[in-house]
Amino acid sequence: MAVAFSEKTKERFKAILAKYPEKGAALLPAMWLAQKEFSVITPEVEEYVAKLLGVPLVRVHEVLTFYTMYAAKPLGKYHLQLCTNISCTLLGAEDILEHLKDKLQIGAGETTPDKKFTLSTVECLGYCGTAPVLQVNDDFHENLTTKKVDELLAKLK
Amino acid sequence: MPEPILSRNFSKKNAHTLGVYIQGGGYEALKKALTEMKPEQIIQEVDKSGLKGRGGAGFPVGKKWSFIPKEAPKPKYLVINADEGEPGTYKDRPIMECDPHAVVEGAIITCFAVGIHWAGIYVRGEYVKSIERLEGAINEAYAKGYLGKNILETGFDLDMVVHRGAGAYICGEETGLLESFEGKKGQPRMKPPFPAIVGLFQGPTVINNVESIAAIPHIVKNGGEWFNGLGAPGIGGGVKLFPVSGHVKKPGVYELPMGTPLREIIYKHAGGIRGDKKLKAVIPGGASAPVLKPEEIDVPMEYANLAKIGSMMGSGAVIVMDEDTDLVKTLRVLMCFYAHESCGKCTPCREGTGWMAKIIKRIEKGEGESADLDTIVSIANGIRGRTLCPLGDAAVGPALSFVTKFRQEFEDYIKVGAG
Numbered sequence: 419m420a421v422a423f424s425e426k427t428k429e430r431f432k433a434i435l436a437k438y439p440e441k442g443a444a445l446l447p448a449m450w451l452a453q454k455e456f457s458v459i460t461p462e463v464e465e466y467v468a469k470l471l472g473v474p475l476v477r478v479h480e481v482l483t484f485y486t487m488y489a490a491k492p493l494g495k496y497h498l499q500l501c502t503n504i505s506c507t508l509l510g511a512e513d514i515l516e517h518l519k520d521k522l523q524i525g526a527g528e529t530t531p532d533k534k535f536t537l538s539t540v541e542c543l544g545y546c547g548t549a550p551v552l553q554v555n556d557d558f559h560e561n562l563t564t565k566k567v568d569e570l571l572a573k574l575k
Numbered sequence: 576m577p578e579p580i581l582s583r584n585f586s587k588k589n590a591h592t593l594g595v596y597i598q599g600g601g602y603e604a605l606k607k608a609l610t611e612m613k614p615e616q617i618i619q620e621v622d623k624s625g626l627k628g629r630g631g632a633g634f635p636v637g638k639k640w641s642f643i644p645k646e647a648p649k650p651k652y653l654v655i656n657a658d659e660g661e662p663g664t665y666k667d668r669p670i671m672e673c674d675p676h677a678v679v680e681g682a683i684i685t686c687f688a689v690g691i692h693w694a695g696i697y698v699r700g701e702y703v704k705s706i707e708r709l710e711g712a713i714n715e716a717y718a719k720g721y722l723g724k725n726i727l728e729t730g731f732d733l734d735m736v737v738h739r740g741a742g743a744y745i746c747g748e749e750t751g752l753l754e755s756f757e758g759k760k761g762q763p764r765m766k767p768p769f770p771a772i773v774g775l776f777q778g779p780t781v782i783n784n785v786e787s788i789a790a791i792p793h794i795v796k797n798g799g800e801w802f803n804g805l806g807a808p809g810i811g812g813g814v815k816l817f818p819v820s821g822h823v824k825k826p827g828v829y830e831l832p833m834g835t836p837l838r839e840i841i842y843k844h845a846g847g848i849r850g851d852k853k854l855k856a857v858i859p860g861g862a863s864a865p866v867l868k869p870e871e872i873d874v875p876m877e878y879a880n881l882a883k884i885g886s887m888m889g890s891g892a893v894i895v896m897d898e899d900t901d902l903v904k905t906l907r908v909l910m911c912f913y914a915h916e917s918c919g920k921c922t923p924c925r926e927g928t929g930w931m932a933k934i935i936k937r938i939e940k941g942e943g944e945s946a947d948l949d950t951i952v953s954i955a956n957g958i959r960g961r962t963l964c965p966l967g968d969a970a971v972g973p974a975l976s977f978v979t980k981f982r983q984e985f986e987d988y989i990k991v992g993a994g
């Protein structure tokens with residue numbers, strides 16, 4: 419089955435293209451649209467995006483693998499991204515990580531068998547003043563404690 | 576306390592909307608710039624303000640603008656750096672979330688001053704709320720006639736776009752950012768040519784940090800001398816946002832005069848060390864700035880003063896470590912960060928950061944060897960000054976300063992393992 423954007427996404431893509439002086443510059447935004455639409459950027463999606471923009475497939479693949487936020491593999495429903503950089507580590511990010519691993523019974527970079535949670539460790543998220551911080555999909559949970567993590571996990575259905 | 580300037584909208588309700596922004600005097604500077612001032616006059620005011628780039632390198636903003644050729648065969652561009660990835664730094668996010676119109680207004684004035692008709696702001700991918708707020712502000716500005724064609728009936732045209740990054744620290748480096756903006760992997764470019772001559776889409780390009788751009792409307796409205804005078808006596812250079820994190824009682828983003836002593840930031844504004852413990856070490860300007868010992872914190876937080884004691888102002892992010900901090904672990908965190916974020920384009924950085932990370936990890940595990948510290952120093956010296964972009968040097972700063980200033984702690988670790 420050939421992949422393609424829905425009509426609505428095609429419209430959005432056209433509007434984005436119109437904003438850039440050069441077509442190739444719309445590659446990152448096009449990948450964001452693709453990720454939203456297909457969840458995973460599979461080889462077929464890569465081909466589709468390359469064709470849309472008229473850029474070599476290898477360039478799409480480079481972009482997919484260079485950046486950390488594009489998903490080449492399926493993620494769980496909730497992607498838990500824990501900052502383990504300096505300010506968060508100073509305030510106990512390692513304990514939070516151990517707690518998460520323990521609760522979810524997975525390691526960093528893994529997904530629970532029920533596909534509900536993916537756990538990742540990430541670099542500084544720009545919330546160092548309210549460390550430690552955990553990003554869950556697009557939301558940020560700040561000043562974390564193990565108790566707060568428990569409450570959060572219980573809420574994520 | 577003087578009236579806050581850059582942070583004046585941080586806790587004001589709905590300040591991100593056009594109406595509230597205008598009520599607070601917003602877009603008055605735009606009108607002044609476009610209808611009463613010549614482009615050269617604006618650049619002069621910015622020069623006089625003593626404003627230095629807030630992204631890390633501290634280059635004078637007015638001077639940077641004056642490097643852009645007046646006539647160029649290719650269109651000119653403004654790129655605003657909102658990649659905010661330097662560990663410890665969280666000052667651009669509140670500007671974008673709470674005061675996005677300040678960024679838009681600053682961008683329009685900058686473009687008018689330099690003769691630019693297309694501006695892009697590159698926001699790190701995780702900052703979803705910043706992106707929403709900026710897009711909202713840009714849409715409002717278009718609707719009001721502050722962006723688009725014939726702005727304020729002056730014949731000046733400008734388009735502005737928000738570009739979402741996708742997770743890579745190196746895209747904060749200005750030429751990596753340009754590559755990423757053009758839809759490529761964000762590997763830095765060789766300089767020269769500098770972006771002022773050959774930048775985005777091969778055109779002359781101004782690249783400035785969010786905080787630099789957000790200061791512009793204030794400078795235009797109240798004058799360069801006024802802004803310069805807000806800095807500490809004898810230092811000048813205006814006010815700056817200092818994000819403080821780590822073991823302090825009141826972490827937060829503090830707007831203070833350039834040249835405020837580091838001690839005052841830690842003990843007065845951030846409330847001192849948690850649990851009234853002793854200070855062990857402090858990084859004054861984001862992860863890449865060499866670490867300082869407690870006896871060094873009377874330094875004024877300002878570019879030249881910090882350089883004089885072998886550190887740097889960087890983003891102004893202050894990371895505070897108390898007496899119980901494990902510095903071996905802390906340096907391991909930093910070295911793994913640089914090894915992870917090295918883009919791999921040049922050998923000294925790609926290999927050297929990896930080696931340093933490996934050695935520190937070994938020391939942390941209690942498997943260090945007595946030669947390890949000298950090896951780190953020699954690797955660091957092998958990286959320094961030999962890389963394509965400053966990320967290599969950025970890794971060297973913490974590595975050398977940690978192992979030389981706190982050598983005893985590292986040696987104890989090697990001898991007897993962790994604590």
Ligand SMILES: Cc1cc2nc3c(=O)[nH]c(=O)nc-3n(C[C@H](O)[C@H](O)[C@H](O)COP(=O)(O)O)c2cc1C
Binds near residue numbers: 628633745746749964
């Ligand atoms: C590895 C690296 C990361 C950087 N990250 C950022 C960043 O996140 N934000 C930023 O404004 N500048 C960053 N810079 C500095 C930029 O290269 C550039 O100097 C700055 O955006 C220029 O704007 P300014 O003169 O207004 O500071 C980084 C530099 C390096 C070497």
Ligand code: SF4
Binds near residue numbers: 745918
């Ligand atoms: S110094 Fe490091 S990050 Fe910069 S270009 Fe070289 S390998 Fe890439």
Ligand code: FES
Binds near residue numbers: 501541542663
């Ligand atoms: S160090 Fe964790 S958010 Fe900055």
